[in-house]
Amino acid sequence: MQSGVFSAMENRALDEIDRRILRALRRDGRLSNNQLAEEVGLSPSPCWQRTRRLEAQGYIQGYTAVLDQEKLGVPETVIIEVTLDRHDDTVLETFGRAMVALPEVLEVYLTTGEYDYYIKVAVEGTKGYEEFLRQKLYRVPGIQHSRSIFTLRCLKQGGISVPG
Structure with missing residues (x-):
């Protein structure tokens, strides 16, 4: 675990804002931090910090694109x-x-x-x-x-x- 920003929140349970961040990113992993902050009702800086903490704690394991199998020739x-x-x-x-x-x-x-x-x-x-x-x-x-x-x-x- 990284020290500094995340250490104080390291063992904190997910709250409703964390859940809103996860739901929004689940729907659209390409949201900019500003778009995400607006959607979940935070200012950009705390939204960025929460998102980075969720990544560091492993709640967010990565970001991927959903590909169209048919267009790729393997329908x-x-x-x-x-x-x-x-x-x-x-x-x-x-x-x-x-x-x-x-x-x-x-x-x-x-x-x-x-x-x-x-x-x-x-x-x-x-x-x-x-x-x-x-x-x-x-x-x-x-x-x-x-x-x-x-x-x-x-x-x-x-x-x-x-x-x-």
Whole structure:
């Protein structure tokens, strides 16, 4: 944790103004500090300080752009459930690193239940998915079984909502 400005507020719980900042940035991460301050009812300087504190404390982990899969040529989203043949640290680490390295992979979750991993990928139709399976996924050591689900449409996309 940085010293100075943030140290006095380091362990303070989120208040309603912090929540308004998080909600506003969740809706539009490109707001300027002046726009954000106006939206949440603060002057720019305290708004900037609060936003930097929220970043330093890890409430804000980064800022990203939401990209259009269809315009990028990968309109299909496929959910893949994967079972590994073993669960030792080496297999889990190898599989995890391989998934992070694949550009088609949007999200990866280590899960409980029947399958070990839940993977969300973006591909160009069934042909693109077949290429992904044969040339990439099935070349990763340790996979025992997988099951694929093509999505029809996305009803909600995005991160966590700000509670409270």
